[in-house]
Amino acid sequence: LLSSVISLYMSNDNLIHQNLSFILDIIVNHRLFHEPSNEEPNDELAAVYRKWTVRLNALLQSKNAAARWCGITLVKTTCENSHHLLVANAKTWSAQLLGFVGKTTEPVAIHQECIETLSFLFSYTIDKPELQREVATPNLQRYNQLLLQLGRKQDLLATVLSALTANVKCFPSTARHISDQCLQLCLSCLDGSRDLDDKTLKEANKCLVSLYIAGGKSMMAEQWKDSISRLIGSVHECLNRLFDTIDEETQEAELPKSYPFLPVASDYVDAFPVLIKRIQLVQDCISTFLTTSTSIVVGVPVVHLVDLICRIYNVYEGSLMRDYKDKSEFYTLMMCLPSLHLSTSKLFTSLLYCSGQEMMRYSKLFSRILLRLLSEHKQKRALKASVYKLVALCLEKCGYAFAESIHKPLIASILEDLxxxxxxxAAFATTNNQQKKSHKKRRTDVTNSDALxxxxxxxxxxxxxxxxxxxxxxxxxxxxxxxxxxxxxxxxxxxxxxxxxxxxxxxxxxxxxxxxxxxxxxxxxxxxxxxxxxxxxxxxxxxxxxxxxxxxxxxxxxxxxxxxxxxxxxxxxSRLPPVQRVLPKTCPTVVITA
Known part of the structure; x- marks a missing residue:
C-alpha cells in the first residue's frame, strides 16, 4: 500500500500538495508505519522504507516551495508514526530542517512546519541518551538562536514561543543562557502596545511560566516566586498611574518590584488604553502561573495577590477624587473600571482555584467586596454574571463560613434577578387636528386587541x-x-x-x-x-x-x-428508608456518689 501511495500520489512535485491530505489520511487510517514489535523490518518492508525515505529527501531538496512544505509535513508524520524511520533518519532530517529554519527567504509556512517537526524530534530524544547525543545536543544551541531571530516575525511568534517552551522544559541546562532573551520576548508580548492574537498571548504566558526551570534545581522555587512577584509589582506600577486621581488608602506594605516595561505617554488619553491592556495581559499571565502545575513545591504570594485584588476592587464609581486633579482624567478612569474589574475577576478565580480552602481566613473580606460589587454592577450584565460566578466559587472553596456572612443579601439579589x-x-393613536374629521378608521390604527x-x-x-x-x-x-x-x-x-x-x-x-x-x-x-x-x-x-x-x-x-x-x-x-438520626438527650444524666 505504501508503494502504491509513492507511485500514484507522490511522483509529481507540482501536484503533491493537492494530494497531501489524502496521503496523510491513508497513512494514519491504515497505520502504514505500524511496528508491532521491536524487531527490525523484513527485507521487503525495508526496501519500501528506503524508497519512502528517498522520496521524502527528494521533496526536501525540491525547488518547488509547496513540494518542500509537503516533504516537511510528511517527515513529521513519519516521525510520529515510525520509531524505526525516526532513529534511522533523525540526524539527516534535523540537519536539513535546521537549514530551512536558518534561511530567512523561506515562506512562513515552511518555517512553521520545520519548527514543529524539530520540536517533536528533539523532545523525542529525552529518554534516549544515545539519540540525544547525536541529534539534540549538537543542534540545540543553534536552534534556540534561530528561534529567537524568527521571533521578530509576528506570524511565527506563537510557534516560536511554543518551541522555546518545549526546549526550556526538556533541556533546561541548554536553555539557561537564553532565558533572559526569552524573558524579553515574552514581556514584549505583554506590553500592551500592540495587538496579538490569543494563541500568541497564551504561548507567551506558558513560556514565561516555564523559565523558572532554567534557573537550576536549587533556585527553581525562588525563581518562580520572584517571577510572579514581579508581575504583581508590574500591575501595581500601572495602577499607580491609572489611580493618580483617586484618593486611595495609604498602603503600609512595600510593593513588589516590577518588570522593566516600556514607559507610557504622559497624556492620559494615550496612556490609559495601553495601561488597561497591559494590566489585563499581565493578570492573565499571573493566572497562568497560578493554574500551571510545577515540578517542585512553590510558595504562592497569597497576601500580595489579595492586596492587589482589593486595591482594584476598592476603586469604583463612588470613589473620591483627590484634590486639584483633572476631572476629565477621573471620568476617563471611571470608563475603564468595568474592563479592569472583569479582568480582575479572572485573576481572583485563578487564585481561588489555586489556594482553595486556604482562602477561608478571607471569607468576611471577600463577602463584603462581592456584595458591594453586586450592588454596583446591578445594571451591567457581564460584570454581574462574573460576580455571581465568583460568589459560587467562594461558596465551594470557603464553605459554611462564607455562606453564613453572605446568604441573606445574596438570596435577595438572586430572587430579584429571577x-x-x-x-x-399601550397603544397610542396619533391624531391630526388640522385635517378634516373622519369617522372611518385609518389603516394605521389598532384594529384588534393584540397590541393591548x-x-x-x-x-x-x-x-x-x-x-x-x-x-x-x-x-x-x-x-x-x-x-x-x-x-x-x-x-x-x-x-x-x-x-x-x-x-x-x-x-x-x-x-x-x-x-x-x-x-x-x-x-x-x-x-x-x-x-x-x-x-x-x-x-x-x-x-x-x-x-x-x-x-x-x-x-x-x-x-x-x-x-x-x-x-x-x-x-x-420503599426499600431505602431514611436513616433515623440518634437524637441527643434533653439533659445529661449526672450520677452523684457519696
Whole structure:
C-alpha cells in the first residue's frame, strides 16, 4: 500500500500538495508505519522504507516551495508514526530542517512546519541518551538562536514561543543562557502596545511560566516566586498611574518590584488604553502561573495577590477624587473600571482555584467586596454574571463560613434577578387636528386587541439569570440546610413557579428558555437533595415536574429530568428508608456518689 501511495500520489512535485491530505489520511487510517514489535523490518518492508525515505529527501531538496512544505509535513508524520524511520533518519532530517529554519527567504509556512517537526524530534530524544547525543545536543544551541531571530516575525511568534517552551522544559541546562532573551520576548508580548492574537498571548504566558526551570534545581522555587512577584509589582506600577486621581488608602506594605516595561505617554488619553491592556495581559499571565502545575513545591504570594485584588476592587464609581486633579482624567478612569474589574475577576478565580480552602481566613473580606460589587454592577450584565460566578466559587472553596456572612443579601439579589415582570403595552393613536374629521378608521390604527395584551418580561438578562441560578444551586448545597424557613420558602417557591410557568418571557428566545430551565432543574435537584428539617419537602412537586420534563422537546432537559427523577425515586423508594438520626438527650444524666 505504501508503494502504491509513492507511485500514484507522490511522483509529481507540482501536484503533491493537492494530494497531501489524502496521503496523510491513508497513512494514519491504515497505520502504514505500524511496528508491532521491536524487531527490525523484513527485507521487503525495508526496501519500501528506503524508497519512502528517498522520496521524502527528494521533496526536501525540491525547488518547488509547496513540494518542500509537503516533504516537511510528511517527515513529521513519519516521525510520529515510525520509531524505526525516526532513529534511522533523525540526524539527516534535523540537519536539513535546521537549514530551512536558518534561511530567512523561506515562506512562513515552511518555517512553521520545520519548527514543529524539530520540536517533536528533539523532545523525542529525552529518554534516549544515545539519540540525544547525536541529534539534540549538537543542534540545540543553534536552534534556540534561530528561534529567537524568527521571533521578530509576528506570524511565527506563537510557534516560536511554543518551541522555546518545549526546549526550556526538556533541556533546561541548554536553555539557561537564553532565558533572559526569552524573558524579553515574552514581556514584549505583554506590553500592551500592540495587538496579538490569543494563541500568541497564551504561548507567551506558558513560556514565561516555564523559565523558572532554567534557573537550576536549587533556585527553581525562588525563581518562580520572584517571577510572579514581579508581575504583581508590574500591575501595581500601572495602577499607580491609572489611580493618580483617586484618593486611595495609604498602603503600609512595600510593593513588589516590577518588570522593566516600556514607559507610557504622559497624556492620559494615550496612556490609559495601553495601561488597561497591559494590566489585563499581565493578570492573565499571573493566572497562568497560578493554574500551571510545577515540578517542585512553590510558595504562592497569597497576601500580595489579595492586596492587589482589593486595591482594584476598592476603586469604583463612588470613589473620591483627590484634590486639584483633572476631572476629565477621573471620568476617563471611571470608563475603564468595568474592563479592569472583569479582568480582575479572572485573576481572583485563578487564585481561588489555586489556594482553595486556604482562602477561608478571607471569607468576611471577600463577602463584603462581592456584595458591594453586586450592588454596583446591578445594571451591567457581564460584570454581574462574573460576580455571581465568583460568589459560587467562594461558596465551594470557603464553605459554611462564607455562606453564613453572605446568604441573606445574596438570596435577595438572586430572587430579584429571577423575577418575571408583567408589562402592559399601550397603544397610542396619533391624531391630526388640522385635517378634516373622519369617522372611518385609518389603516394605521389598532384594529384588534393584540397590541393591548400584557407582556411577560424577565427582570435580568439570560446570562445573569444562568449565573444567579448556578450560584443558588451552590448555596443550597453548601448552606441550604441552615437557611431560615422564610428564605427557604422564597427560594423554593421561586424555582417552582418559574418551572410551572406556562407562558415564557417574550424577551427570551427558545434557546435561552432551555438554558434557564436547565439551571432551574439543577436548583430543584439541589433543593431536594439538601432539605431543611423544619419545613415540608418540595419532593412531591419536584417528582411531578421531573416526570413532566422527561417528555420535553429538548434532549438536554430530558437528560436532567431523568437524573432528577432518579434522585426523587431513590429518596422515596420503599426499600431505602431514611436513616433515623440518634437524637441527643434533653439533659445529661449526672450520677452523684457519696
Amino acid at each position: 423575577q418575571i415582570i408583567e408589562k402592559k403595552a 395584551t400584557n407582556k411577560l418580561v424577565s427582570a435580568a438578562s439570560t446570562q445573569v439569570q444562568i449565573a444567579a441560578l448556578q450560584t443558588l444551586a451552590t448555596l443550597l448545597e453548601v448552606y441550604g440546610f441552615a437557611l431560615e424557613n422564610g428564605q427557604r420558602s422564597a427560594v423554593d417557591g421561586t424555582v417552582l413557579s418559574r418551572l410551572i410557568q406556562m407562558i415564557q418571557p417574550t424577551d427570551m428566545s427558545d434557546e435561552e428558555v432551555i438554558l434557564v430551565k436547565a439551571e432551574l432543574y439543577q436548583c430543584l435537584i439541589s433543593s431536594v437533595t439538601h432539605p431543611i428539617e423544619t419545613q415540608a419537602s418540595i419532593l412531591p412537586h419536584a417528582s411531578r415536574l421531573f416526570s413532566a420534563g422527561i417528555n420535553d422537546q429538548s434532549h438536554q432537559l430530558q437528560v436532567i429530568c431523568k437524573k432528577g427523577l432518579s434522585v426523587c425515586d431513590l429518596i422515596m423508594h
